[in-house]
Amino acid sequence: MKIAFVGTYPPRECGIGTFTQNLVQSIAGNTLPDQAEHELMVLAMNDHHIVYNYPKEVKLIIEQEEQTDYLKAADFINISGADLCILEHEFGIFGGLNGVYILPLLYRVQVPVVVTLHTILENPSYNERAILKEICKMAAKLVVMSQKAVQFLQSIYEVPEHKIAVIEHGVPDLHFDRMHSKRNFKLEAHKVLLTFGFMGRNKGLEIVIKALPEIIRRHPEVLYIVIGKTHPNVLRHSGEEYRNYLQLLIKSLKLSKHVVFLNEFIEETELFKYLAACDIYMTPYVNEAQITSGTLSYALGAGCVVVSTPFWHAAELLAEGRGVLFDFNNTEMLSDTLNHLLDTPQECEDIQERAMAYGRNLIWTEIGKQYAALCQSILEQPEMLITPKETTLDPLMLPPFSLTHIKRLTDDTGIIQHAKFGIPNLKEGYCLDDNARALLMALMTYKRNKDEQALELMPIYLSYIHYMQHKDGTFRNFLSFNRSFLDEVGSEDSFGRTIWALGYLLGNSPNDAYYQTGRLLFFDAAPNFEHLKSIRSVANTIIGICYYLSKNPSDDEMTERLRNLTKKLTLKYDEHHTEDWQWFENLLAYDNAILPLSLLHASQHLNDLYVTKVAFITMDFLTGHTMKEGYLSVIGNKDWFVKDGVRSIFAQQPIDALAMVLMYHQAFICTHDKTFLNLLFSSFMWFLGENDLRMSLYDFETKGCCDGFENYGVNRNQGAESSLAYLMSHLTVLQAHEEFMMFGR
Template identity: 70%
Template sequence: MKLAYIGTYPPRECGIGTFTQNLTKSMLGMDKQAGPQNEILVVAMDDNDQKYAYPPEVKLSIRQEQQTDYLEAANFINLSGSDVCILEHEFGIYGGLSGVYILPLLHRLDIPIIVTLHTILDSPSYNEKAILKEICKMADKIVVMSQKAIVFLTQIYEVPQEKIVMIEHGVPDIHFDKQKSKKEFKLQKKKLLLTFGFIGRNKGIETVIKSLPGIIEKHPEVLYIVLGKTHPNVLRHAGEEYRNHLLLLIKNLNLQSHVLFLNEFIGETDLFKYLAASDIYITPYLHEAQITSGTLSYAMGAGCAVVSTPYWHAAELLTQERGRLFGFNNHEELTGILNQLLDHPETLKKIQANAYEYGKNIIWPKIGKKYLQLSKAILAFPKQEIEKKETPIDLLLLPPFSLMHIKRLTDDTGIIQHAKFGIPNLKEGYCLDDNARALLMVLMTYKQKKDETALEFMPIYLSYIHYMQNKDGTFRNFLSFNRNFLDEVGSEDSFGRTIWALGYLIGNAPNDAYYQTGKLVFFDAVPNFEKLQSIRSIANTIIGICYYLKTNASDEHMLEILKSLTAKLIQHYEDNHSENWKWFESLLAYDNGILPLALLHSAQIIHDDKVTEVAMETMDFLVEHTLKDGTLSVIGNKDWYYRDGERSFFAQQPIDAMAMVLMFYQAFLLTGEKEYLHLLFTSFMWFLGENDLRMSLYDFETKGCCDGFENYGINRNQGAESSLAYLISHLTVLQAYEVFYQVDVLENSEMEKALHN
């Protein structure tokens, strides 16, 4: 039998990775003479662009935030000859909101699926619940590691009980003599208390530290070892703040000689030596919401006496005199229990013996055998038929997302506005339009992909915007390469695009510094909102206000400004439309899709039927004139398209295609109709050659986008505007694909909430 596994995997330092590796080895079915009876392959999950030197069984890796990697992995597994796929599921290791990126992979697998659930939430969000229900629907069998998990799955997630199998968390079959282990660590004269695993605030280690003074009074030989590194996610966002807090607590309680931190991620052999040397193992978690604990299972497998707070897994496992429980945050109760056990060695030994007896039944060879039996049982029956989720968006047609050309165009002032072919044209300097677009793009990139390069660029573009703002809240637009202002007040269009980017920033800032700066610049500009005359500036400003209101819905003043600006756009439509010309002006000019797009955004906020009606009418009118033959043909900027005149086909520009992509995405969010995803993807493919010239504007070598096409062919210059239009469109396609899978698994009553959030 050939088995495929999806999960994290060593050398990535992750508990699920260790679990996956142990499971694969235990399922090889080793025969002393014939060797392995089964064949395995692993698809490993990477995180945050980290590169790992995986062992040979890892045949493919998936970058967590790269959606196309999931689709390629599905194709790889289907063609690998594997009989069964085993997925290790934990929300945090898969990309997208609540790990939604795993769904398209599972939908595409042609072989039976076993899902091992490492976390099951009792109070999930809409998305978490819907996504886990969908995973369970696609799974042929679901493995859980506690009885409580079965109750949650059946009662909260409505999973049929016959689909669920209880298989305990496996532990290595490693045992060491207690006295020899103590001697090796020079702990012969110590009573060792131990906690191991990744360190974070939810571990409750401070509870144990606070309990120690009352223990040391009676047992001065006690040493508490905390073995483990700070969790990588905690380290990334909060550094060693928690560990430093604990060290200060130790110092204040004068416990330096009784507490030892070993900041390591150690191998299983050394870990089991520490477990053997320990007298009592402690898991002091702060909350009950822990359905499975690998560290607890390891301690039981090593025959440790465990003292724990009553989180779900511990409350279930530590029955039948296999351990002791104490209340959450209750260090006084912990002091009493530990003193009682240390005072009565015979009780301690009885608990250790009971734990050892239980641990003999969960060693990996026995657990692996249960998974093998389950896999064989599944193969004895036809694979369940699951309706395939089809979307008109084919991500495998997209080039890999790259900021390489943007990096080339960006210096410490901002993004250079023009390029000669793929080389920055320093003579043209910088402009506000492009730095606003660039800020929007990197915010979208970081939100979608957690790309650190995008995070590095944010302060550059935001600083440029801040620098260009005048005292009255307006903005200059152009800056020379030697940083001289080239105008006093920029165009209204550049103003509007800046407000769009700032509004998006306020709702999607990666930290408070960016949020506060963006908010300051945004509100300094507010007095100019209702002075705007250009309809595209009004449209861009509307979009920025809508993004702001999504996270600041109670701002009544801003809502009134939104209604006022929306009314201006509607009035332009009333003044210019006719039976055969349903548009805001007497011509289709540039960046046309931005006008219906603004109304689609506004309709989502103010819920005005008239706004929705005009948005849909003008969008349909634009579709009629640009998507007649199933290919996007945007209005050329050479002569545009005047009412009763001839439309221009040349000087088609990327910002027009971008506006169409964004317009259809917003229409999908507003209506939930999947036809708009088809139109969105058709519009995006304009960049890749599905256009009037049948030539790609995206340059696969430079990773930039050409500035459009003329009657002579492609304009090979790759300025900021064009390349940013491509990247924003690319990110929108990825976002649309993700949202499709989110809303497709929700109940009808919940779908509207997902679309509007």
């Protein structure tokens, strides 16, 4: 087998790095006589651009916060000839918010992936749960190290049992004579308590220190040795605050001769000499929430007497007399336990024997065999192999349609434009853009579902539009929460979006009162159509006119206005397009698909083959730049995509995905070509996780939609624009499916 490993790796000082190296070596040593040697390579996670002198098996370095490195890593694995990939997962070693950058790598890798989960949270945050669920979906197998982890994956992350394998944490097969080791460290005169690993407040070292005075009264020869540096993440945020606290505690309890800190990351051989020299190994962690402990596994594998709090891994590993447990934060119980063990050497020997017997199952040669067998079994199952991903229109994959969040954002003035997470941000007030979108969404909802809630919302948004219109037909845009105007004339974009909504109202009005109000607003604005300069405002206005003409096709004056506006767009195309740049301007910016969408609409009302030609050429050009990987990757708004430049990945926004959904729907209406339905559904699935970050923007709890992707991950705010974009996309998918069932099959 040829296997690619992704994780931290020595000489980076990291417990997972040591685990990865041991796993690589143990699989390499588990080749059967009739098998070719395994070919193993490592893709090492780097932190903060630190330069490490990696060994030869490291073939590629991934900088933690460089998202493009993850994409390059996926490409490297795909062309390397690897049969399988093993990923070591811990939230803190991958970039982006909660390690979200690992998701695009997993999605792009074209070989089965085995994921070893070093941390599984019982109470994850929204992002942590979403990320781990995506990882679980994409993995061929998930390796965990305890039965508690299996329970969590099934009950919290909804992982089917058949995807989970339990393989315990491996330990080196290193053993040293106890007395020789004590002499080596000049500890012959001491009863040694030992803890090793990165230091942090969750390790509970102060519990042991506070218990020492009572122990020393009976056993003055006791020495507590703590080996390990402060955890790098703790060091960056809090410095040596915890270590300093412990030093002051030691001084105040007059324990300076009984506690030794070795502030270093020691290599394994030296570590096992210390484990041989200790009399009792301590893991006094402060709470139960640790699903795996490599340090505990090492101590058990070395045959130590272990005294531990009953955190999850310890409760399993030390069962059946393989160690001794004491209650969290209970110094009195700890001192009694340690005094008893120090007084009864025979009991300690019995515990050591049980620990040593169990530890033989944990040596890396045995663990390597289990991993190698798991990998081989995956490769022997055709259903485990990666097949090309094809998205097809499937309404059953959609969450239930809900106006809950829109109602939350709407008051008697209009829809609040922004939100803090799922809560309306009243400080930001209202805008015309969002109230026009909200009217359009409500109309679409009522047309499809005859939803009375949507009907009740319409007059709120329509009255906002009316309130913001000047006598000359132009509109203000922004209104404060106390209903004060914040601008005199709004943007052309907000004008165009309003005309779109009003035109849709005139073509799909639920009653005459709304129709008559919309007609007044629409025709008061109409004299301004010819003055528009922004091509997106022109495009939005074209769409609004087309919806109006769908019910009023004999309005020759409006048809002429449509022709003039359409000419503005095609002239922009004529001015800017080249053989390799088939577009209306020298960059792809925001809301791009609105431009070809508007021409697709116009082509149904104008007998102009050139308009149709430009619509499809520009649609194909945009598709080529946003659908390369088989899913939608809209142009990011951070830097956009200037011709001959590099396209922006961040910040991707929901209105761009909506525009793509609408564009492909209109293309399907024009052609009845099912290809456009698949592209439509792929575009919609951007909201549900088929995107560059492999993260869902739809919030199943609030029923809102997150505001987009930033370089750190998902922007969890759920404003009106993003939530309306999701709902309109959702409705379009449902409509497209019905149309396909009627005449597209």
